[in-house]
Amino acid sequence: MGKFVLLDARLFAPGADLSGASNKIELSSEIEDKETTNYRSGGWKEVIGGLGSAEISAEGQWEAGDPSKVDDSSWANLGGQGPYTVCPTDSVVGALAYITSGMRADYNVGDAVGEVAPWTGTVKSSWPLVRGQIAHPPGTARTATGLGTALQLGAIPAGKRLYAALHVLSVAGTTPSITARIETDDNAGFTTPSTLLTFGAATAPGGQILRGDGTAVADSYFRVAWTISGTTPSFMFAVSLGIR
Structure with missing residues (x-):
């Protein structure tokens, strides 16, 4: 996959496709560094990997009214664990996908008068972030x-x-x-x-x-x-x- 412009990223919450209500999806992952420097380290700090974590943050246009909408899905899953899948390009079979089980940690709505009603939300991982593929579209x-x-x-x-x-x-x-x-x-x-x-x-x-x-x-x-x-x-x- 070469360089590309983000045009059709996909976000699947436990039982909802939030892609059509999202205009920004960010995925991050990190491994905590733990220092192991000692007298035989040659004057250089040494580290090893500690706990890993991942986070999905997204935002877009607010909608409500049935379980497939972002407001219904967010309230149903807030504070709970579930599967999340993020695709950077598309969700056809074989498309690149990032997978994790995580907790819906926060959900924010609202803005100034005259603005398109927005939402933002974050998922904190409880399982490893996995790089895989879509097996069913x-x-x-x-x-x-x-x-x-x-x-x-x-x-x-x-x-x-x-x-x-x-x-x-x-x-x-x-x-x-x-x-x-x-x-x-x-x-x-x-x-x-x-x-x-x-x-x-x-x-x-x-x-x-x-x-x-x-x-x-x-x-x-x-x-x-x-x-x-x-x-x-x-x-x-x-x-x-x-x-x-």
Whole structure:
């Protein structure tokens, strides 16, 4: 990816796509430095990495009225934990995505008379910030059980984990339910798939985030699969994956 102008960044809160209400999205990550200087340091300060942290800050135009709007989503998640996915360019399958589980730490609204009603908010990470890809795009409605596109993320070394975030953005139908899972295989055709992670059944907009247990996984291909039930069900959802 070369240099580009920010035109279509995406922000997914637990169960809402806030991209259309955002005009600024910033993502930061840092590792705390801990000094280990001693008499054998050769006259130079020595440091090692301590605790890591990440933060997502965003702002844009205020809207309210249903769970997909920024005000409804912000109030519902303020002080709570959930998955967040940020994409710098787009949210098509394979697009670059940054993933974390974090706490919605603050939410601010309002400005002077005559101004477009604004909002600002911040998310503080509770899990590592993970660099990954979009495995399922938000703009494709799913009405039946199906399989996503294979992504080659590479094998998972021992001590590393697969992180997966599910954002259920809209739900329709009578008693609709979707259960998504992350499958792996050693080939793009998924001739012998194995299930690595399984999300809980979802019947309403919301978000979930899962991670592996640190066991090595030799498979290098990953995809999302889903089982849908109900009468005339329809789901819009986004899934992001990454290894760290």
